Amino acid sequence: MPTALRLGGRAVYVPDLPGFGLSDKPPAVLDVGQHAEAIAALTDTLGIASAAILGNSFGCQVAVELVARRPDLVAALILVSPTTDPAAATMTGQLRRLLRDLPREDWRQMPILARDLRDAGPRRIIATLRHAVEDHIDAKLPAISVPTLLVRGDRDPIAPARWVDHAVALTPNGHTLTIAAAHNVVTTAGPQLAAAVDTFLHSTADLGGHRE
Secondary structure, eight states: OOHHHHOSSSOOOOOOOOOOOOOSOOOOOHHHHHHHHHHHHHHHHHHHSEEEEEEETTTHHHHHHHHOOOOOEEEEEEEEEESOOGGGGGGHHHHHHHHHHHGGGGGGGGHHHHHHHHHHHHHHHHHHHHHHSSSSSHGGGGOOOOOOEEEEEEESSSSSSSHHHHHHSSSTTTTEETTTTTTTTTHHHHHHHHHHHHHHHHHHTTOOOOHH
16 A cells, blocks of 8 residues: 555554455455454554554445544544535435546556455445445544544545534544645545644654553
């Protein structure tokens, strides 16, 4: 991941959610809470007492649920292109936004996207999308007390500015950042995102809010 490679000087873990990427493929499709439990179990196994958690897209919902279930594990949150915008919290609404987004994808990303779709399979992708739209991240954000940075690219139709502005207003210790000329920020604007994350984590450390 371009962003992870740029986060020098830190121990960085990039786990695949169960059923995706190179992870095991459980027969059942995990919901948001079950994914959060899987990340909590991994964190416990690695012996990480407290960490900054970066979620991308659906991963933001998992990260927020992780804070709700295991606040002891999370010192700071970075939510990149968070789903699901309540204004499009249906399967149809999200698919429409995805179709708007695909033509804007960097052509170099297409083989990666195709491989991800193949590895997960259509059943898992559709079921995960259903779990995503049924999970109300906006109802959980007001309870988050850790420093939280919400990031979007200014060309991202899945996480529009109106939704991210609303989400940061709901988050007590929330901050927002828009990266210019980007839509899939984690992969197409890795250097800019990594620099922003470094700045954010340094600022939280200065306030006593982050331990590495």
